[in-house]
Structure formats: structure tokens, C-alpha cells
Amino acid sequence: MKKLSIIAGAVLALAACQQLPQQTPEIALNKFSDTTLQKIYTLQDERNTAELLPFLHHNKPAYRTEAALAFASVQDTLAIPDLLGMLSDTTTSVRKAAAYALGQIGHKKAEDSIIKHMPHEGKPGVQAELLEALGKLATPVGADYLANYNATNQLALAGQAWGIYRAGLRQQHTPKSIELAIKLLSSVRPYEARLAAAHFLARTPRLDLTPYRQPLLNAATSDAAPEVRMAVTQALGKVKASDKAQFLSTIAQSDPDYRVRLSAIRAMAGLEFAQVKPAILATLQDKNINAAVATAEFIQTNPAGVEVDTLLKLLPAIQDARVRSGVIWVILRNSQPQSKSFLSNRYKQQYQNVRNPYDKAYLLKALSGYIENYQFIAEQMFGAEQPIIATTGMDAIITMRQQGDFPRRLDADFAEIFKRAVSSGDVALVGMAAAAIRDPKFNLRSQYKEYNFLTQAQQKLQLPRDMETNIELQRTLDYLSGKRESITPENPFTHPINWTLVKSIPEGQQVLLRTEKGTIVMQLFVEDAPGSVANFVELIDKRFFDNLYFHRVVPNFVAQGGDKRGDGWGSSDYSIRSEFAPLHYREGFVGMASAGKDTESNQWFITHSPAPHLDGKYTIFAKVIDGMEVVHQLEVGDKIIEVSLK
Template sequence: MARLPAAVSAGFLLVSACAHTVPPPAPPPETPARVMARIQDWEDRRSLGGGEIVRLATAAPEVTVRVRALRALARIQDVATLDAVVAGLTAPDKAVREEAAFAVGELALSWEPLPEDARTALTGALVRAEASETDGRVRITLLESLGKLATPGAVEVLTARLSPANGPWSEAAATALGVAARKAGAAAVANVPLEAIRALLKPRERSEVNLAGAYLLAASKRPDAVEALRSCLANAHPDVMALCVKGLGDVGSPRDTMALNLMLGDATPRVSAEAARALAKLSAKCEAGAPCDPLLALEGQGRRAKQVAEGKAAQGHALLAVAQQGLPLQGRPVLSRLRSALAEADRIAVSDEAHADLAWLDCRFAAAMDRQQGTLEQVLQCGYGRVPEARRLALGLHEVAQFKGAPNAASKPGDVSPAVPGAAFAVPYLNHVSPLVRGGALDALSERPVPEAMAPVRALIGGGDAVVAVLAAATAGKLKDAAAVPALEALAERVPKEPDLAEAVAGALVALQGRAAEPRLREWLTHPHANVRRVAAESLTTLTGAPVRSNRVELPADTYRPPAAPAGTTLTLRTRKGDITVLLDPDAPLTGGNLVALAKQGYFRGITFHRVVPNFVAQGGDPRGDGEGGPGHSIRCEMTRRPYARGTVGMALSGKDTGGSQFFFTHSPQPHLDGRYTAFGEVVSGMDVVDALLEGTVIDDVIVGTRAP
């Protein structure tokens, strides 16, 4: 290298020496806003910041910082932070106590189940805190978290808070007990006094108490609650009625047909749909060969086909509910007559959208008929030539996968034939050009395996479609095909870079390799993606017979992070049934920002609502159209305090931090979803359009906007 002239060199050294004597600039002051930004960063990377979040949650001088740190711990869900979360339950400031109570509930809902000692510790902490809490909001949050925990000790406290029915805690306690029943099973609340629940259903000014009582009554599935369920059908609130109808469908009998038939005529679509589903359930309890009143009631639903033809798509929810629930074999004539009503209505349909809805409903009923017999027949020619072959076949294959055998002529209700035939008819569809059809065939063969499927299933494990590959791996496990192990191991090598493959691959590894799969699964325990670690821990627990847990792992710094959505951001979904406008929740800025970024790319144009379950959810955002697709990246869960009320918008998940592009609208309150799936917004206009959505409704575009403050 050429040397500098001596004079220049000396001057340069002098300047350099002087420069070294200048002190570095002082770092900017550590304002609460800067601390909050760091917490957001750590949270999204699933990092504890070297213990800094725990310190901030327990000792930060600013209440807002402590609250934000506790929210981060709630979303990270690391059992190692249990002590810090519990400490917040006794903090002097009520905002900190309330956030700590919420965080305890989030720990209870961890996708990877908590160890028993942690559940015991959390139960004790919540019980003590609830007994001494003086603030009403905090106490309600404590009751909600007791329901999420669902331990016997939690149920005992919640039961005590049910009475008096007009007391300050009865509503929260009843809802929490319903959540506990949904999480731990109806047996968890079997000892709750029925009279205490009935008292909540008495007419009162606050319908929310009635709603909580009906939610608990329906979730408890108690045979001794039939009279109470019948009584609450007279409630004026549609969601109370729908819950009581749902409960009767689970524990009632064909003798309840008259009462449910009245509900079929209700003007609210979610009530009539729930009544149709309940009657379909009760039809399975009819004696073979005897008159079946529920079936007679359902036969009259053909009139709804004409309403759908007139553009009243919401009336199709009752028909969809029957088709999804299915009918026993003796209900086949009812399904056939309903299809005839659809065909007649199709001749007078007022729009292309109405034609599309009727065509899809026809295929739904055709698939229900095929499910009755366990083979494809009706779906081969359903839909009046308007439903693409791939969509028809995929639907039919998924439906016949549920075939459990037809009742024998002399059998009792619920009995099935001793041997369910294999799904040999599905084998040719493994070579279909559409991945949706191949996936449907794999579903059918997974439930009803046949030896001749081994070779073609094995070939699909190494195919280019990742979803089909993992479904094939799972099916190979059901087939016990040892020859599939090399292909399965090659697929397992892809899991570190394709985390969505983990669950099906792990199941197949356990089925085909047994303990030989243990080393690979233990490697997955340290994978950055939380769902891969959960799958590995659960699989190892199955293999070893001893509880195995994973540890939290920080995500790499370059993990995809969407830009945050500013407060007031809206998304307007343009559909052929009308527009739906959603106001995004500022407490879930990255979840909202992810959908905003996708919308600006035109990602949602032409995507359908692929799943609609009447009186539950309408789900869309999947480019594949079968519920298995996404944008190629995942985002972290951002649990909020927003409850799943009617019109709440949430992210669909297959495990922790697996959100992508699929979202759903709730038709009615769904408290068991609270804190489990990110609730990131609410419908502010177009709820009537949400009610009218049917499977296959197309999203023409999603427009990003701003709502004026």
C-alpha cells in the first residue's frame, strides 16, 4: 500500500488522537415508549430479553410498562415465568393485577399442556387472589382464568360464585364454567347444582346473565337438564335460544321435535340453523323402521331453497347445517327431496351468486348421501354443472371418510355394522391432477385403509405438493407401510425449513419407526418454531410413556415480521353478497399489519370462504381452498382481551404461532375461543353479509382504509 506523506501522516495521527478523546454521545433517555418498543421486539422474537421482561413485569416503576411486560409474558407462554406472573396478582395497582390475572389464563391455555405441578400452583394462586380481590374488573378476569385452567379447585370456586343469580359474579362464573366444560369435558362440571344454573335463566333485565347460563347449560351436556333447556327456548335473546337449542340437540330426544320445529321458523338465521342441526342430531336417535318426527320436520325445509334463489342466502344456513351434520340412512329420502327443492329453486334464481349457492348446497346434500353409504356416487353429478369436478370430488371424499357403517335392520340406534369396508374406490383418485382431490382421497384412505393404497400413497410422500405429501405420510402411518420409511425420512429432513410439515410427519414416524424416531424428535425440541417443539414433545411423550416438555427458543432476528397496522385501520372485504368492513384492534398490530400487507398485494382477490359452520364461524383467506393453505410465512399470536362476541374477527391456527392468511368471523359469542386464537378486530358494518356467507363465496378484493377517530 502507498504511504501517506510524512506531514499528512503526522497530522492524521494528531486528529485521530484528538478524536479518541471526545466522549461518545450519551444514549437517548430510556422513556416508557422506548421500553415498550423493546418489549414488543422481544415478544415477537419469543425472547425474555435475558430476563429483562421478567424484571420489567415485576419491578418497572411505570404501571404501563409492567402491564405491557405481563402481556408479553402472556403471549410467550413460558412456564419458567410463572412466578413473575403470579407475583403480579398481589401488586398494589389494579391494572397490574388484572393483566397478571389474564396472563395466568394464557399460561393455562398453553398449546403445550402445563405440567401438573404448574397447574396446581396456578390454581392456588388464582383461588387466593380471587378470595381477597376488591376490584370488580380484576375479579372477573380472575374468574375467567379459573375457567381456562379448568382444574377441580377452579371449578369449585366458580360453582360457589354462581349464586346468587343476581349477584355481581354469576355471569362471569357461569361463562367460565362453560369454558371449563369445553376444555376439560362435560364431566368437569357434572357436580354444579342444576338449580343454580336454572336460576340464571329466569327473565331479567340483563340478558347477558341469561346468555351465560345458557352457555353453561349447553356446554354441560347433562341429561337432567332437558326440562331447563326446553324452558329457555322462550327467551327473547336469539343467542340464548340458539344455545338452548344446541343443548337439546345433544341431550334431548325425538320427543323434542315440536319445540325445535318452532325454532326452525325463527327469523334469525343462526337460531333456525341451530334448530335444523339439532333435529338432524336427534334423527339418529329414532328407532330403525319407525316414524321419525325430526326427519318429518326437516323435510319441510325445502322452502328455504326458494328463499336462497331469491337472494336471501342466510336462509341457506339451515340447509347447510343439515347437510354438514348428516342424517341416518332412513333419512335418505329427506335428503333427496331437499335436493329436488334446490333443483326447482335453481330454475328461478335471480343472480349468478344465487345459482352458485344453490349448486353448492346441492353438492353438500349429495355428499351427505354418499356419506350414508360410504362411497362416491351422488357427488359425481351434483351441482348442475356449475361446481368444478375437483371441488365436488374433494368434498365427497372428505365426507365418505366419515362413514362409520350403516345401521343393521334390527339394530338399536347408534349400532353400526361390525366391519366397515375399506375405501378402495378412493385409490384411483390418488393420481388425480388436483391436489385437493388427492388430499380427499388420502383422508378417506386414512380412515378406511386398504393394502392396495400402499404404493401410490408412498409415491405421494415425495411429491411436490407439501400438503399432499404430509397427508400421504399420515396415511402411510395408518397403513403400517414400512416400505414408506425412506420417503418419510426424506420428508422429515424438510421439517426444519417447513414447520407446517411437522405434525403429520411426527405421527407417521411414531407409527412406522417407534423408538427409532426418538433422536430426530429430540432434535425438534430445540426448533425455533413453537409448534414444531410442541409436536415433538407430544410425540416423545407418546413414545416414551413419560412426560416430555420442550423449552422456549428465541426466533432468529430475520424472522418475518409484518409492519404494524396503525390504530384506526380498516379492511373492507368486497364480496358478491356485499361489503364487510372490519376495524382492526390496535392491541394486535402485527396480526392486523400482516393482513394489511397481504391485502395491498392483492393476495385475497378470488379467494373464497372455504368453511362456514352456521351459528359458529365463517372462515376464509386460504388460496388452496381446502383449509390447508397460507402465504408461505407464519406470524406470532397476539392474544388480546377482546372477547369472541358476535362479529369478532380471529386468526385461524393449527398450533401456537401458526397464523398466516386464514381468518374467521364469529356468528355468535364463542367464549371458549377467548385467549386461544388472536382476536384482532370486529365487524363494524356488513354483519348481514357475514350472516349470508356460504361456502364458496368469493372475496373480490380487500381494501385497506382508515376510520376517522
């Protein structure tokens, strides 16, 4: 009887099981369905070196690779011995990840081991990563090694070129480095090597490239890649030649790519206006707004000899507010004393009639071309309802104070404006004024008998939202009190990765960014920057970005958005961690804006062209896959109508 009961029970149990709903296996949309990978990235997010280190010795190569890449973001020198040991790993991806992480940590104690390991590394991709990493931490020994290295394949050659570029940024280079870069500009060299060499020559400080005039000119006018031409054209600014104005003017008016044209304008620094006048006037009316803006900025930076009558005649033809602002600034700056007041009153009246806050802000900045407008600008700044007007007003005040002929009789007045700004409670005015107060060129220390106003302003901040302002205040307090600069305050860890959301985002997820100028399509890199992507998607779901503006556009650099204030000083009540993967800023890559490592929240930018100096310093979390022609036409004040997942 008992046996029958057991059998009957088993039958009933089987029947019950057959009636249970069948579970559908979870579909993996990206690699983070793997709980071990989640764990590694969580430890990276927490900056937990102690628990990350064992993963560098995991029996699975994939986990060793990911753990090594994690230290590219954590950047703890305690990991260096383990990472150096991983350069002998049997798995190529592990060695490559270790090399990248060593470069990101950037400590010179890894230099000797990398150099000694190079002859034993046979994989081109790893060779390239090691050479670039060496440039990020090179002493003169490493710089010499990079200049003399004999690359045997194209990948290693590109890595060598990026290595000398990275070393050059740190002012570690030799005459052979320059000679190598010039050779790498040859059209027979691979694109990556040419691009790196061009950026080395353009961005390395204090190079005299006069002996290399002809190869530079050849590359600037004939290279097939505009990204190479624009960097080489920038490098031409370091050439001393009697025909410099002529060849730069030709490039500025003839190259089909606006980024090359504006690079030629910027390279004209130091030349007399009369020599480059036709090119300047032409590019002030360039069909691409970024070229015109860059030219207006150029004449502001280099106003000597710029003819007022010529600009007054040109001004009616210039419709863009930002370009007009630059031209008006130079008109006021260079006008005769008797004309300055008359013209200022005309432009003040225009200012009062303008309704667009961005146009209004630019006109206020233009008025800083005449020093006696400082009280008017300060009044508008402190009374502004829109943050962009207040912030631009402070920028205008600082610009006036920076002029070499600033009248010392106004020292006390400007010091009082800065003090009032610090006490205003507006995070932008506080941060900008604090930075101005400690500018050694201004010599304002004697103007402040006590510093309580800085301490009081600091106590009113809300962290981590106001971290950028907090850093500025602390540095200024240290400066005024004569202390060595204290350790930069760190943001608290308050916003861990939302793994539930991350796992719901498909690899290659696309985003539609609708703007007044057209639609831009971006592809998210959830597997490289899960925390940043999850944060971005959370903000999209909240409609956070809708109806905001591109508040910052730097010609041939970035278009930046995502700020509720609209002036670049708006943050959220939290911050996320920086995530650095072996990706590189090229045209159309999307990065998180920050005030330093681990301070990102809601602002982001799109690059106009390669920006290798941002690599490994700003999180890359997406790229533009359609609509770059829209990106290249964006202006400050262009509205972001809607951001949505595709």
C-alpha cells in the first residue's frame, strides 16, 4: 500500500511539473550576462584594487584581459608588477590589455621592463600597444628608444608614431623624433602613422620646424586625408619663412575641408594683418560657420593691426552672432579713443533689443573690447536671469583683466567684482571668479585682507554636483594663504552601475539625436563603458536632454550638450566613474565631459575631428554613425529637440 502511495505521489508530482510555466532562457544582449564580467566591472567602478588583483591571475584568459583593462580606469600603481608579468602571458589579448593599462597608469617605473620586453613580443598589435604605452610614461630613455625603434610591420609603425606623439605631449622628444615624424608624413606610410606624426608635430610644444618647411607644405596640401592635412597645417605655424603668409592664405582659401581652412588661419599667429588680410576677410564669411567663428576668435587673439574701417564695412554682411561678437570686440579694441564711447553706446542699444539669450551673451562679450564698459557688463552679469548671460559676462570681465594694457587704476574695482561674484551663490560665477583671483598675472593677493568670503562660498556648495566649483575655491584658498596646493577633493562614490539596465541594452544600440540642424544617429558602446551608457540611457528615459541646447562648440574640436543651465556649469546631484577602454577619439566619437577623473554626470560632446589628446582621459561611450554633416554645422544655442533610443 505504501509503495502504491509513493508511485501515485510521483505521478501527481510529474503532472504538476507539466502544468508549471516553462521559463524562457535569458537572451544575452551584451557580454554582461556573464556574472563574472559584471563582478570585474563592479570592482573597477568601486576602484577596488584588492579584489581586482586576483582576477589578473584567473585561469580564463577573457577574465584576465578584462581585469587588466579595469586597471586602465582604476590606475593604481599597485597593479604594475602584476601587469608587467602579464606581458609574458600566452594569450595575445591579455598582453595587449596589460600594455594598455600600463600606459594608462603612466608610471615611469614600468619603462625599463617594457623596453626589455619589446624584442620578445612577436604580435604586431601588442607591439603597437606597448610602443604607445611607452610614450605615455617615457623618460628621455624611452623617448630615445621610440625614436630609434625599427618597426617591422605597419601596426608597430603606427604604434611607434603614437608613442612619439604621447611622449611629445609630455615634452619628451629628441631631434630624431622630429626626423622620424617628418619621414612618416610620406604618402606611402599608413594613415595611422601619418596621423600620429602630424599630431606630434602640431601639438608638441616649442618645436622649431623651419628646416622642414617643404615636406610639411607638401603634406598640408597633398595628403589624401583631411585629418592629416589639418594637423600638418597647424604644424606650419612653427615654421619661420618669408612666404608663410602666402602659403597659409592659399590653404585657408582653397582647401575643400573647413577644418583645414581654419587650421591655416590659426597657424597665422604672429603674422601682420596686412599680410593675411584677404584670407581673414574671406574666412570670416566662410560657408562653414565653424571656420568663420575660428577666424573671429583669431582676430580677437591677434588684434594688432586689424583695420577698424575694414571690419565696419564687413560687419553688415555677417549675420552670425558669435562671429559678429568677435568682429565688434576688435572694432572696439582698435578704434580711436573718441570713437570707442560712441560705438559702445550703439552696441549697448543693440544688446538691449536682442531676445535670444545666446546672441545677447555674445554681444555682452563683444563690449569687453572697450575697458570702460566694465561697469555695464558687471551690472548685466549680476542682474541676468539666464545663466549663459551671467557666465559670459564673467568671461568678458576676465578677458578685460587679461589685456596687457589693463589700467592699474581699476585693480580694486575688478577685485571687488570678483569678490562679489564669489559671494553670489551662482556656481559658475563662483568658480570663474575664484580661478581669476588666483591668476598670478593678476597679482590680486594684496587686494584681499581676509578670505572668509571664499570659505563661506565653499560651505554653500552641494557635492558632488558642485565639485568643479569646489576645486576652484580650494585652489584659490591655498593660493591666497600661501599654502602648497592641497590634494584635489574626490567625489564620493554614490552612483553604482545599474546592471539590470545594462543587461537590457543591446550591443550596438542606436540613439536618435534630433536637433534644429537635422538628425544625428549614434551607436552606444555598452560593452566598453557600461556605467556611462546606462547613465545616458537613464537620462534619455527621463527626457532629460529634450529641449536643451548645444552650449559649447569649439571649432574643429567638439560640440557639447547635456547641460540644464545652458552655460557649461550644470551638473547632476551625483557623479559616475570614468571608464577608459582602448578606444581613440576620431571624428564623430562621443565622450563624457568632466571636471577631472570620476566627475562625469550629464554633459557629453561629439568630436569634429581626431582629438588624440583626449584619449584615456575622457570616457568614450558612443560614436556617430550617421549625420556628421549636421555635427559640423552645429552652433552654440542650437536646440536639442529630442533624444531617443532607436
